[in-house]
Amino acid sequence: MVFLRKLKPRKGGQNTILFRKKLISIYSHFMNPKIFNSIQSIPAKFVGNQFDTALDSVSIDSRSLQNGSQTLFFALVGVHTDAHIYISYLIENDVRNFVVSHIPEGCEERANFYIVENTLTALQEFAAQYRSLFDFPVIGLTGSNGKTIVKEWLNFLLSPDYNVIRSPKSYNSQVGVPLSVIAINEQHNLGIFEAGISSRFEMNKLQNIIKPTVGVLTNIGSAHDEGFLNLEEKVKEKMSLFQSCEVVIYQFNENITSILSQRQNAFTWSFTNQEADVFIGKKTDREQTELQVCYNKEDFKINIPFQDEASIENAISCLMVLIYFNYDHFTIQNRMKMLYPVEMRLKVKNGINNCSIIDDSYSSDFQSLKIALDFLESQKQSDNKTVILSDIFQSGLYKEELYDKVAELIVSNNISRVIGIGETISEFKDKFQNCVTYKNTAEFISDYDNIDFSNETILVKGARSFEFEEIVWLLEEKTHETVLEINLNAITYNLNFYKAKLKPNVKIMVMVKAFGYGNGGFEIAKLLEHHKVDYLGVAFADEGIALKSLGIQLPIMILNPENTSFNAIIQYQLEPEIYSLKGLKAFLKMAAQKGLQDFPIHIKLDTGMHRLGFEANTIDELIATLKGNQNVNVKSILSHLATSDDLIHKDFAKSQIDLFEKLSSQLISELDIKPIRHILNTSGISNNVDSQYDMVRLGIGLYGVSNDSEEQKKLENVGTLKSIISQIRTIAAGESVGYGRKFIAEKPTKIATIPIGYADGISRGWGNSVGFVTIKNQKATIVGSICMDMLMVDCTEIECKEGDAVIIFGRNPTVSYIAGKLQTIPYEVLTSISQRVKRVFYRE
Numbered sequence: 114m115v116f117l118r119k120l121k122p123r124k125g126g127q128n129t130i131l132f133r134k135k136l137i138s139i140y141s142h143f144m145n146p147k148i149f150n151s152i153q154s155i156p157a158k159f160v161g162n163q164f165d166t167a168l169d170s171v172s173i174d175s176r177s178l179q180n181g182s183q184t185l186f187f188a189l190v191g192v193h194t195d196a197h198i199y200i201s202y203l204i205e206n207d208v209r210n211f212v213v214s215h216i217p218e219g220c221e222e223r224a225n226f227y228i229v230e231n232t233l234t235a236l237q238e239f240a241a242q243y244r245s246l247f248d249f250p251v252i253g254l255t256g257s258n259g260k261t262i263v264k265e266w267l268n269f270l271l272s273p274d275y276n277v278i279r280s281p282k283s284y285n286s287q288v289g290v291p292l293s294v295i296a297i298n299e300q301h302n303l304g305i306f307e308a309g310i311s312s313r314f315e316m317n318k319l320q321n322i323i324k325p326t327v328g329v330l331t332n333i334g335s336a337h338d339e340g341f342l343n344l345e346e347k348v349k350e351k352m353s354l355f356q357s358c359e360v361v362i363y364q365f366n367e368n369i370t371s372i373l374s375q376r377q378n379a380f381t382w383s384f385t386n387q388e389a390d391v392f393i394g395k396k397t398d399r400e401q402t403e404l405q406v407c408y409n410k411e412d413f414k415i416n417i418p419f420q421d422e423a424s425i426e427n428a429i430s431c432l433m434v435l436i437y438f439n440y441d442h443f444t445i446q447n448r449m450k451m452l453y454p455v456e457m458r459l460k461v462k463n464g465i466n467n468c469s470i471i472d473d474s475y476s477s478d479f480q481s482l483k484i485a486l487d488f489l490e491s492q493k494q495s496d497n498k499t500v501i502l503s504d505i506f507q508s509g510l511y512k513e514e515l516y517d518k519v520a521e522l523i524v525s526n527n528i529s530r531v532i533g534i535g536e537t538i539s540e541f542k543d544k545f546q547n548c549v550t551y552k553n554t555a556e557f558i559s560d561y562d563n564i565d566f567s568n569e570t571i572l573v574k575g576a577r578s579f580e581f582e583e584i585v586w587l588l589e590e591k592t593h594e595t596v597l598e599i600n601l602n603a604i605t606y607n608l609n610f611y612k613a614k615l616k617p618n619v620k621i622m623v624m625v626k627a628f629g630y631g632n633g634g635f636e637i638a639k640l641l642e643h644h645k646v647d648y649l650g651v652a653f654a655d656e657g658i659a660l661k662s663l664g665i666q667l668p669i670m671i672l673n674p675e676n677t678s679f680n681a682i683i684q685y686q687l688e689p690e691i692y693s694l695k696g697l698k699a700f701l702k703m704a705a706q707k708g709l710q711d712f713p714i715h716i717k718l719d720t721g722m723h724r725l726g727f728e729a730n731t732i733d734e735l736i737a738t739l740k741g742n743q744n745v746n747v748k749s750i751l752s753h754l755a756t757s758d759d760l761i762h763k764d765f766a767k768s769q770i771d772l773f774e775k776l777s778s779q780l781i782s783e784l785d786i787k788p789i790r791h792i793l794n795t796s797g798i799s800n801n802v803d804s805q806y807d808m809v810r811l812g813i814g815l816y817g818v819s820n821d822s823e824e825q826k827k828l829e830n831v832g833t834l835k836s837i838i839s840q841i842r843t844i845a846a847g848e849s850v851g852y853g854r855k856f857i858a859e860k861p862t863k864i865a866t867i868p869i870g871y872a873d874g875i876s877r878g879w880g881n882s883v884g885f886v887t888i889k890n891q892k893a894t895i896v897g898s899i900c901m902d903m904l905m906v907d908c909t910e911i912e913c914k915e916g917d918a919v920i921i922f923g924r925n926p927t928v929s930y931i932a933g934k935l936q937t938i939p940y941e942v943l944t945s946i947s948q949r950v951k952r953v954f955y956r957e
């Protein structure tokens with residue numbers, strides 16, 4: 114099988130047909146006929162003639178390097194995205210089979226097309242059809258909280274006895290569920306899938322795909338959900354997942370029981386109600402919780418290594434499944450005491466020698482490897498990509514076939530080096546190019562000093578038992594404990610939130626100036642490039658140069674280009690905003706000297722902000738200067754609103770927009786140009802919907818902050834500034850804390866010291882009992898003056914110890930709240946966090 118790898122990177126060529134024939138025979142044992150059968154059975158019009166392709170995977174992501182000749186691609190259409198536009202590109206990259214709502218121009222006769230009304234519905238029907246070809250028990254999980262944790266724990270508890278297929282990460286949506294189910298293969302004999310919904314009528318579709326036989330309702334929560342009239346409706350909707358279940362497991366609740374149908378059995382538990390099938394008492398101490406379980410008139414005890422309510426409930430959901438599956442007490446006890454905190458996030462960390470590390474040291478199954486490799490590609494900071502990989506478990510495939518597939522994935526993802534750790538992967542070392550292997554983690558660690566890691570992106574992916582966290586620890590750049598954690602999913606969510614407000618075809622420029630508003634410039638730019646925004650905006654040329662040198666290819670507008678930077682701007686293909694005649698003339702002169710053709714520039718108009726821009730009385734001269742010039746091209750015309758965030762000044766904003774309309778129209782007609790026009794920033798997008806023109810400039814909203822308190826609720830928090838407790842002491846009444854004795858204790862007071870201070874960007878105004886931090890979800894007031902590198906808090910009422918995590922801002926307190934108290938704006942609080950605070954990026 115070794116020569117398979119060498120055959121793969123085939124890109125077109127004359128021998129295509131011959132080649133494909135060969136490929137089919139070689140790949141035939143990879144082919145999944147069930148995919149072929151399922152696609153044949155959905156209502157679609159087939160246009161094409163190439164039936165000879167082996168299909169073995171399904172994709173919706175045009176950017177995945179894993180797409181290839183065996184991929185069946187579903188072109189999904191979102192509010193502001195339409196995968197049909199990538200089909201031509203995908204055809205060039207060997208993809209041959211597409212489910213589409215129409216054949217894009219120029220793609221006719223180049224591939225096979227299944228034409229359907231709605232591609233998402235088709236994906237769901239396809240998955241439902243595919244699922245129906247398998248017959249084994251499937252556990253369906255839903256609830257407001259805990260789904261993913263219960264799924265991961267059940268997988269851990271049951272996998273010694275079953276070949277489990279489960280949803281990767283938290284793939285529980287209208288798209289995630291079909292993709293999870295499509296990964297089932299012949300060897301699996303138990304499924305665990307989670308389903309999450311946000312509004313009515315969604316669950317039926319997921320039910321039809323998962324078709325669970327055992328239902329688990331994890332927790333219904335009381336939170337008000339936007340998409341539902343009330344709690345009852347929400348519960349009913351969730352319960353519809355369980356239509357086909359022989360049994361439904363939940364915490365005893367008469368309302369839920371009344372919803373069940375005749376066919377469904379309830380299997381319930383309770384802490385308080387003896388009517389439940391399983392009655393549970395609990396006793397929590399410092400280390401663990403002991404559950405006293407009473408079922409079928411038998412009593413037994415189990416210990417779980419958790420004390421908090423949520424984990425205890427989640428563990429009980431798992432316990433119930435084990436009891437229902439007839440496990441004996443002894444096995445239940447042994448396995449449950451091994452439960453562990455679930456880390457679902459893929460974290461990006463700064464590594465030694467200019468490396469970056471993607472930490473996925475919590476699981477190793479084939480599905481999550483695919484996801485991690487896609488993430489690696491989207492986050493890579495250099496073309497050198499190393500994967501440190503443990504043995505892979507629970508693929509449901511035979512070993513040889515599994516490692517063939519892994520090798521193939523590694524090749525298609527252009528991985529430069531593989532470091533395999535584990536007995537099995539060592540056995541199949543020959544399948545990989547540029548690969549070293551170690552029998553176990555300890556062996557790798559002892560050889561660590563002899564391995565060169567520099568200027569590369571490293572994916573560390575291993576099953577829990579391999580304890581790869583030790584490897585991550587070795588590779589990580591060592592800094593102090595304060596970190597700003599950036600949630601990349603939240604950024605994507607906020608981007609889509611604002612995109613959904615845009616009219617069709619309105620472009621989006623995202624402002625990543627000042628290091629992405631303090632959140633991290635490159636990583637966020639990379640993510641935005643991945644999401645195909647149209648433009649980036651930065652304040653100064655050096656910010657743009659930094660992004661371009663790291664490989665960002667999106668066009669970048671420089672808001673405030675100094676004349677001295679024009680040279681570099683041209684060299685790095687950056688696009689200057691031109692705001693004065695002086696600047697324009699200087700740039701034109703240089704453009705002429707260098708013989709540039711149509712170099713993109715952006716004309717800034719001053720319509721009332723009075724900061725930068727051409728004023729009305731300079732327009733004639735501007736036009737005269739630009740007329741007939743071939744060296745530059747007016748790519749866009751823009752202006753900036755001074756009051757978009759404040760409805761009191763709505764009239765002023767309107768007057769700015771009117772003036773912009775007038776001046777830009779004059780430029781357009783007299784210069785006979787077709788520039789992109791744009792004037793709205795974040796608050797403008799929300800408050801001046803009719804003035805989107807051709808593009809908007811999104812800033813603060815992307816980072817999860819809105820100037821409007823209602824809109825704020827709809828955004829997701831992006832940055833969490835975290836630290837730890839360095840030391841705790843108790844001082845007596847009358848004793849003081851910190852410089853200048855600004856805090857005097859009135860009673861014995863427990864004081865915690867946190868290693869973050871004003872040099873990290875925490876305003877001194879936030880000290881002296883004005884501000885607070887959060888420890889264990891409780892407020893701890895900052896007492897005394899904030900020092901350069903430290904601050905002290907009162908934690909008398911909080912059960913905490915040295916080393917515990919401290920939240921400086923995030924969900925509570927929010928950046929907006931802090932800004933309000935400090936009488937400033939969130940922009941200042943965010944951008945003040947100093948560069949010595951390490952940024953950690955993660956994805957849920």
Ligand SMILES: *Cc1c(COP(=O)(O)O)cnc(C)c1O
Nearest residue numbers: 624753794795796810811812813
């Ligand atoms: C910073 C900036 C923006 C973005 O503003 P937000 O209020 O953060 O959305 C837009 N346009 C210009 C010219 C800017 O300087």
